[in-house]
Amino acid sequence: MPGSRPIPLPCRLEEQTKRLQKDMKKSTDADLAMSKSAVKISLDLLSNPLCEQDQDFLNMVTALDTAMKRMDAFNQEKVNQIQKTVIEPLKKFGSVFPSLNMAVKRREQALQDYRRLQAKVEKYEEKEKTGPVLAKLHQAREELRPVRDDFEAKNKQLLDEMPRFYNSRLDYFQPSFESLIRAQVVYYSEMHKIFGDLTQQLDQPGCPDEQRERENEARLSELRALSIVADD
């Protein structure tokens, strides 16, 4: 049967593209949520009456708030960058697929027609070569020709162009990937700087974790030893 070789459809690519688009959206949404919740921490602290009573505390919280707000701003910028260089291109790339699918379908239809008419021709060819049969055969062949040409044209086109399309993804997405990495790296290094500065600025710079933990425990036991604290 003609055209029996199936075209390797890169349907995985379409699925990949769609999934990637969704995941990137989810990721950027999660990033934004995270920085929003971080800002909330410092906002709540600022609005606390403790700030009026305790100057040191107020200073600390103000510094924290500044840092959080900057984190939010940078995060927003990062998301915008990702939106522009990754998500939008993904969408555009994905918009090619319907056309591709349609072309494949049409080739399929052409194939069906082709096969049908071919079968007809063969049927007549097998019959006795009588006058009417010959006439019919001739007509069938005439019918067949344009259809076959059509199919073959479509087939060739797809065979030629689909791999090219498929390969184009490499060139297309490489810049996106690099941009994503760069955006993340820039963001994280900025954040590192911001929080490093903040750590320096706050009290007790360079206090190791175990020491903090021990001190907390000591304070907590001190509190528990007080008689006014419920000893459940």
Added chain:
Amino acid sequence: MEPKEAPGKENMGTKKKNLPFLRPRLYMLERRKTDTVVESSVPGDHSGTLRRSQSDRSEYNQKLQEKMTPQAGCSTAETLTQEDEHQIQRMMAKRAKIIKELIQTEKDYLNDLELCVREVVQPLRNKQVDRLDVDSLFSNIESVHQISAKLLSLLEEATTDVEPAMQVIGEVFLQIKGPLEDIYKIYCYHHDEAHSVLESYEKEEELKQHLSLCIQSLKGKPNLLDMGSLMIKPIQRVMKYPLLLCELRNSTPSSHPDFQALEDAYAAVKHINVNINELKRRKDLVLKYKKNDEEESLKDKLSKLNIHSISKKSKRVTNHLKILTRGESQVKDNTFNREEKLFRSLEKTVRHCVKNISSCLQHVQDAMPLALQSMMELQEISHNKDEEESSYSESPSNAPNPSEDFAAHLQKLVLTPLSALLSLFPGPQKLIQKRYDKLLDYNSYLQRAAADESDLAKREYEALNAQLVEELQVFNLAARKILLNCLCSFVTLLRDLMIVAQRVHTTTVPVPQLASSISEIQNRVLEEVQNLNFVKDNSATFIERKLSFEKKKPVQTLPEVPRQTDTHRSKLLSTYSTEALYQAKRKCNATQEYDINLLEGELVAVIEQKDPLGSTSRWLVDTGIIKGYVYSSFLKPYNPARVQKVDAENRFCDDDFDNISLFVSSRPARDSVAGTPEGSISGSSSSLSGTCGKSETNGTDADSLQEADEQIFYAVHAFQARSDHELSLQEYQRVHILRFCDLSGNKEWWLAEVQGQKGYVPANYLGKMTYA
């Protein structure tokens, strides 16, 4: 501990008033029968006192006599001096006895302690019996033992090889009073609980056995008959010191160097006892109120409701309202108010911190893995797996998730301490409330000037207030420290998280320095892609591409054949009957002579269903412009209804052009360039119906029959349209099916008509209606 020698009225009063709080053993002096040594000195004591007053009198007499008979002064003076000498001697003798007694009793006491520790406490500790908590029974008895030993050694030092006239005992006590107070305070504080613990242990057979075993090893000393008497020894001892010191002071002549020291020592030791008492009282007070709040069931609460409590509570409410409306209360404690405000702010801060930091942590834990995952996916899609697998594939998948580490540390350093701290707030809060109640009571009594009640209220209030002020300060300081610690830790952890994240992302790919902007590159690629023929063929846009025409296939030039116009079609429609009208399913190319070319969807009228040669597969048709032959298989019966369908589809298609790129033109450029004068729409319509025609030929002939019949279906389920293209259906609603496929040939969606509305419905929602 009110000593008997100082019977102030006030003290008597307090004794009575404190009865509810009193534990008899602690607040009232008990002289045990076993304390024989001291008792014997009691009569001596009195005699000493008597003697003292006597000597006072005699001194006074002396002075009087002196004044009255200056001449006889010398002789009386002599007699007096003699008497004085006797006096002093007697006193010194007494003093020596008392000192000896002091030392002896201390020695005995020390021995008892030693015995206790050696025979009871240590064995019990070594045995490590379950549920027998030695510490709660004996708390710091070892320290008591130690200080007693020290006291004894100091006493011995002060008395051996020292002239009686030079022995200074008071100094010893003054030296030792600090540690003495601290150690005994602890022991006395815990003794109460120890006693109740002991009682609970005695109830259990097994533990009782253990305890009695230890007791037996004490070899039945008369004053160590049971555990209780053992445990109370330190308490008794510390109460004894004031008595002893007082006696000693009383039998010390004022000229003795020890006199002043003894005075001070006596005061100090008394003070110690008072402090221990006070501590106990406060604790009792606090316990009383805490217990009230925690352990009451509704029944208990109801049973407590009596006239007294109700009146108390209502009084409090009134007072509270009074304060609210009239302003300041008479009694104020600014320190307390300040501390309380601080306390409240701290509570709010800690509460918010816990909540917000937890939610931030949650978000971080969500966001980071997602970011990593999408990065990996993007990497996958943008790289050819075969080529650069080695260098890139390792790093992202193996990178440890930075947020896990962060989460664990955050939990440990920040959330756990803060939550623990938060749970400590309610206790003091209750007490603050109680204090406020007491304040109200006190206020009301003050206003009514009811002396006794106000006194009690005042003392209760003041006790609570003092306790709270002192401890709230500690609380606030410690809480604030913890809070600040946690915030610092949080910030440090964030910094570390960022470092790790940065590192993870850097290892994946060396960050290139891209000169050109990304969009340029991508647009270029996209254009290349879109220049591919299959895209052009099937794309929705009619915009001609200015660029890259070289990629296009050479346009097949069409012989300039006039195309069918609407006028032609209408002419055909009017000229021929419906049965004769057919439509071209696809483009037909003329191959034989007298053949004509047809475009998809063009309308033709069949004149003859056979050709000159007699073959029925080739028909003579009229296009309105020209007559010729076409293969019948290229034709399908023309259905006027289909025109409407087509129009309807056109409506949909207008939208579709924007959103969904359905193919419209069947051939590249030709149709749009040399399109029918009707414009793109009819061209599209013809191609659409042509397409449908194509897809229909894929099916069986039954399909065409179905089309002709326009079967009526009904909706088995209700269906809700999700877009303009779809049609909502109610259950059992009759629908007209116009087409059994959608525009792309999908047989699962059918074009249906209901009450003039057209739209697509899912085929499996429909059932065929059978006419009876």
